[in-house]
């Protein structure tokens with residue numbers, strides 16, 4: 654009789670007692686949590702609560718003062734930073750598209766840096782634009798300034814997905830668009846995440862967004878993670894900071910599960 658396999662450690666990112674200190678101040682302290690493969694962990698918190706710092710610790714833009722951040726089981730300090738960042742697509746609010754590159758060139762940038770041949774890049778770019786809902790023939794040759802904010806955000810998501818990284822780090826990626834487009838982007842993003850099975854760490858200070866997108870929500874306050882749980886656990890929490898966010902919801906009966 655064969656023995657059962659040992660349990661597989663399926664955490665993609667792990668924080669072990671992580672503190673990051675700058676100018677004699679802890680920007681985050683004693684963070685302990687794991688992000689499982691395929692989950693969408695949403696970090697929520699007020700401005701300045703440490704969300705972006707937590708993300709920066711994942712791709713070694715910040716190195717812990719104490720403790721360790723493991724990515725795929727290896728401390729970020731032991732990763733080659735370039736290899737590490739190739740494992741992680743990064744999307745930020747102010748998207749950072751190159752203004753003098755067309756959409757096609759922006760989206761195909763990482764694959765071309767990785768030496769893919771031209772046809773493969775072209776196919777990948779077309780596939781990704783379709784995936785994020787931008788008709789390739791209309792958008793391939795446009796420049797970022799010829800796009801709306803929401804279209805730029807989509808190009809940013811396509812670019813982050815281009816080399817098929819297993820992890821996506823998204824820091825307020827839908828911040829700069831009107832609420833209708835934002836809802837549309839959230840909907841498409843959720844669909845994409847489920848379809849592609851990516852592990853996503855997503856930062857927001859919008860409670861609606863957190864409830865819509867998260868498999869789990871991590872609530873940050875003053876550099877600490879004060880709550881980590883599913884959306885329904887979050888909604889049931891009596892933590893004062895969770896309550897403060899819940900009060901921002903339009904009706905007390907909203908349960909975060911409504912279709913959108």
Ligand SMILES: Nc1ncnc2c1ncn2[C@@H]1O[C@H](COP(=O)(O)OP(=O)(O)OP(=O)(O)O)[C@@H](O)[C@H]1O
Pocket residue numbers: 675676680698699700701702703704705706707858
């Ligand atoms: N380079 C820096 N030098 C000094 N303090 C910094 C620096 N970067 C961030 N901080 C401080 O660290 C704390 C956490 O910042 P962080 O950007 O992680 O917060 P956040 O939750 O992402 O905020 P926001 O929602 O406003 O983006 C804040 O008090 C911020 O002022």
